[in-house]
Every structure is written in structure tokens, then in C-alpha cells.
Amino acid sequence: MTLNDKRKLIFIINPAAKNGYSLRIWKKLSRQLQDIPYEVFFTEKTNDGANIAKKLAMKDSHPLLIVAVGGDGTIHEVINGIMQFPHVTIAYIPAGSGNDFARGFSLPTDPMKSIEFIEELMDFPATLFDAGTYTTNQGERGFFVNSIGAGFDALISMRGNRSKAKKWLNSISLGKLVYSYYVIKELFCYRPTTLTLEVDGKKRIYDKTWFVTISNQQYFGGGMKIAPHADPRDGEFNITVVHRLSKIKLLFIFMSVFWGGHLKYKEVDSYNGREISIYFEQPVRVHADGEDISETPFYVKILPKSWGLIQK
Known part of the structure; x- marks a missing residue:
């Protein structure tokens, strides 16, 4: 990159992430940027990150570096806005409660180290x-970089993200506890159902399925190593299916996911694929990068080397 091709630096900040932690972090970080020209935009509502990023990408054909400041939902929105704009590069400052994106893409997890890394x-x-990329039968379309999934985990994600208790717990850095609460609560009323997957033209059927996760990188759910073998540069997804197990055993599997130990269980299948269609006997919730998006059925496809990230 020549001097004339230096990227314009832009920050998109979700001030509400982690109950205002993101905004507090930004005020500290901005003091380190006094000698660097930049623009800053703040989100106010859902999808603002995508809309702001897309408008910036369309407006300026000069090389841009767009830095998302917030949680996984913030980076999810920003990437949805810049996909298909090759002159835009992404960077990230983790300031949310999960921060699986930073883990999965080997980025600093400390905000102060992140700004030094970007500089x-x-x-x-x-x-x-x-x-x-995903497409649902309800007409929703979009992109994801961490994972997309359906079933019990998507339901827990939706319940936790909508919980009023999460804001209070985030204020004392215990936001993840809300998901543990909903795991226990929903465990006793959730009914596993039959899953049909079509993976690269081959059909697979699983009865009594709790959830299926299609991963681009290793982590989801705030540090759970759901897909230890996933690689976001290999041109394939890693698919994880959890089925035919008791509710008590599901709890053990959830605990073991933090170190990838769930793969040793016979009720957990893991393999790779590029194009996947997902059908459940009864419609279940779907999340993309932890954000509730729709219900099954849906279709996903890999987009190899489709976006750029600042990384060592």
C-alpha cells in the first residue's frame, strides 16, 4: 500500500454495548488518537451499524478502515454493511459481553491493546x-462471520439478549450468567425434534436434535469452543449437531464445550461442509453471530476470502 493509498480511519461505536461499557472505553481510547485523523459514528438502534457502514462504503471509494467498537452484535452489523465492498477493511475493539469474534480471529481482547494494535x-x-451468507424461508438474508445455528442454543441466545436482567448483570461484569439461567429454565420445557440437513448435496437426518451450529471460527456463546477444528480461512464451515441425549447429559455437554470436550460424546457429530440446508420437523429459532434472526428452515453458503481484517 503506497502513501497515497493510506486508509481513512472510521470508528462505528455501539454506546449501549455491555450496558454502556463500550462508550466508557471509547472515551479512554479517543485520548490516544489525538494525533491521528479519524471520523466517528454512534449507533442508536438495531441495524444502525450495518446502515452506517454501507453508506460510508458507498460514499467513498478511497480505501477505508472501519473499526467496530462494541460486542459481537456490533461487528456482525458492520460486516453486513461492508460485504461486497473490497476497498473496506475491518478492525475491531471488543467492548461487549461475549467477544467471540476477538477470540476466533486471534485479536487482542483488551480494548487498550486493541487500539495500539490498530495504530x-x-x-x-x-x-x-x-x-x-444465509437465506431463510421468511425472506431474511445476511452474512455471518462467527457462526449460525438453530435450536436450543438459538433460543437461549434470544432469551438472554432480551432479558432485562442482562443489563444489570453487565454493569457488574456478570452478564454471561443470564444465559446460564435460561439454560436451566428452558431445559425442562424444550422439546428436541427431527433435523434434516443437506450438506453439499448429501442428506443427513437426526432425530431428537437439540441444536445444530454451523461455525466459521471456533467460538460461540461467550467463549465456548463449539468448533475446535473450524478455520475461517479454509473455505469450509464446521458443522456441529447435538442429538439423542438426556437433559442432564446436555448440561454436561454444555460445560465441556468451553474446552472442546463435547466432541468425545457419541451424541455430538462434527464435520465440514460448504452449502447447507437446515430443516427441523417443527420450526425453531435461528441465530447469526448470536443475534436472533428468524426461524427454520434456512440455507447457508460459504464465501471464501470475502472480507479483509487487520491482523498480524
Whole structure:
């Protein structure tokens, strides 16, 4: 990249992330940027991150570095806005409650180290990574970079994200506890159902399925290592199916996911694929990067090396 091709630096900040933690972090970070020109935009409602990023990408054909400041939902929105704009490169400052994106893409998890990382590498060539695209029967379309899934985990994600208790728990850095509460609560009324997957043209059927997760990188759910073998640069998804197990055993599997130990259970299937259609006997919730998007059925496809990230 030549001097004339230096990227314009833009920050998109979700001030509500982690109950205002993101805004407090930004006020500290901005003091380190006094000698660097930049623009800053704040989100106010759902999808603002995508809309702001897309408008910026369409307006300016000059190389841009858009930095998302917030949680996984913030980076999910920003990437949905810049996909298909090759002159835009992404960077990230984790300031949410989960921050699986930072873990999965080997980025600093400390915000202060993140800004130093960005300052050091902001004009270096981007590293290209895979993304996924999804289409639902309800007409929703979009992209994801962490994972997309359906079933029990998507229901827990939806319940937790909508919980009023999450804001209070985030204020004392215990936001993840709300998901544990809903795991226990929903465990006793959730009914596993039959899942049909079509993976690269091959059909697979699982009865009594709790959930299926299609991963682009290793982590989901705030540090759970759901897909230890996923690689966001290999041109494939890693697919995890949990089925035919008791409610008590499901709790043990959820605990073991944090270190990838769930793969040893016979009720957990894991393999790779590029194009997947997902059908449940009864419609179940679907999440993309932890954000509730729709119900099954839906279709996903890998987009190899489709976006650029600042990374060592």
C-alpha cells in the first residue's frame, strides 16, 4: 500500500454495548488518537451499524478502515454493511459481553491493546477471511462471520439478549450468567425434534436434535469452543449437531464445550461442509453471530476470502 493509498480511519461505536461499557472505553481510547485523523459514528438502534457502514462504503471509494467498537452484535452489523465492498477493511475493539469474534480471529481482547494494535497495523495489507451468507424461508438474508445455528442454543441466545436482567448483570461484569439461567429454565420445557440437513448435496437426518451450529471460527456463546477444528480461512464451515441425549447429559455437554470436550460424546457429530440446508420437523429459532434472526428452515453458503481484517 503506497502513501497515497493510506486508509481513512472510521470508528462505528455501539454506546449501549455491555450496558454502556463500550462508550466508557471509547472515551479512554479517543485520548490516544489525538494525533491521528479519524471520523466517528454512534449507533442508536438495531441495524444502525450495518446502515452506517454501507453508506460510508458507498460514499467513498478511497480505501477505508472501519473499526467496530462494541460486542459481537456490533461487528456482525458492520460486516453486513461492508460485504461486497473490497476497498473496506475491518478492525475491531471488543467492548461487549461475549467477544467471540476477538477470540476466533486471534485479536487482542483488551480494548487498550486493541487500539495500539490498530495504530500499528492500520496501513498494513488486510488478511482475507471467509464469511457465510444465509437465506431463510421468511425472506431474511445476511452474512455471518462467527457462526449460525438453530435450536436450543438459538433460543437461549434470544432469551438472554432480551432479558432485562442482562443489563444489570453487565454493569457488574456478570452478564454471561443470564444465559446460564435460561439454560436451566428452558431445559425442562424444550422439546428436541427431527433435523434434516443437506450438506453439499448429501442428506443427513437426526432425530431428537437439540441444536445444530454451523461455525466459521471456533467460538460461540461467550467463549465456548463449539468448533475446535473450524478455520475461517479454509473455505469450509464446521458443522456441529447435538442429538439423542438426556437433559442432564446436555448440561454436561454444555460445560465441556468451553474446552472442546463435547466432541468425545457419541451424541455430538462434527464435520465440514460448504452449502447447507437446515430443516427441523417443527420450526425453531435461528441465530447469526448470536443475534436472533428468524426461524427454520434456512440455507447457508460459504464465501471464501470475502472480507479483509487487520491482523498480524
